[in-house]
Amino acid sequence: MFKKVLCFSLAVMMCFALVACGGEKTNTDGKTYTIATDTTFPPFEYQDENGDYVGIDIELLAAIAADQGFQYELQPLGFDAACAALESGQADGVIAGMSIKPERKEKYDFSDPYFDSAVIVAVKADAEYASLEDLKGQTIAVKNGTEGASYAESIAAEYGFTVKTFEDSPTMYMEVTTGNAAACVEDYEIMRFGVENGNGLKMVGEKNVASSYGFAVQKGQNPELLEMFNKGFANLKANGKYDEILAKYLQ
Incomplete structure (x- = not known):
């Protein structure tokens, strides 16, 4: 009987431990973020000869997503439309060479600056x-x-x-x-x-x-996305990938 009680107690403790550990991890499993951007703002975002979107913002976002392990769908909408999509909840974030201004900080939460x-x-x-x-x-x-x-x-x-x-x-x-x-x-x-x-x-x-430019989310929304952007950006600066991206587009 004692062994049965002991085994049951250990099982319960293990369950609580698993729940506690799971709570510490940012839960993005299965989620695909919608990221809006400008359509023509070279060298940060623009279409190449094949019609594919390229540029500093595009490659930076891709590298950060790969570093942090999250999925996203890019939507080139134009700057004003990208901001409108964010404010209406149709987009989770915006990366579009957006300057971090006091009036924008009233409605958006910004990442650490990624370009001066x-x-x-x-x-x-x-x-x-x-x-x-x-x-x-x-x-x-x-x-x-x-x-x-x-x-x-x-x-x-x-x-x-x-x-x-x-x-x-x-x-x-x-x-x-x-x-x-x-x-x-x-x-x-x-x-x-x-x-x-x-x-x-x-x-x-x-x-x-x-x-400076920053990545933006709607104020109070998607804090985990902002955190991943900042962590990924710090890693890219540390490992030299950020400098590689800049060197590719800035002579």
Whole structure:
């Protein structure tokens, strides 16, 4: 009888031990996260000649998922649509070269910063503008929700700029190349990539330090996803994979 009681007690203790251990592990078994991104924001996300999405954000997310062992489905929606999907619960996270801003932190939880950005002014390749002073009183094109837009608005009164907002970078660039705007303001690495790949523009003046990029989830939602992103990113920095990804896209 004593042996039966002892065996039963041990079995119960083992069950509790298993439950306790299971509770310490992030439970993502069988879950596929929906991650939204921009459609055209090279070199962070864009389509290659085969129509596949590539870029720093795309490879970084894939490497972090592999490191942490979670599954995800990528949805290239455009920046505004990606944010809307996150806020409506149709996406679990967004990686889209998103600057970590105070107003965004009110509704999103951000990862540790994964890239430090800067902004630059660009004009048509054959334009004679060489500085902000030369652009006084002109129309400046920006992309909605970007650091470039914030920077342009912050100096608009000083230089008499009229700021026009667009939903994507290609349309913003076209506004300048067709002469409807004298210049545009873009994140430096995005503009550098575009100029090198023949977008018809040239950079003028000095680049200005801007906010860092972060991976975002809806405030209070998917904390385990944010934790895995941060852990995976730290591992990639430590093992050199992060530097490899940057070197592939940033010359």
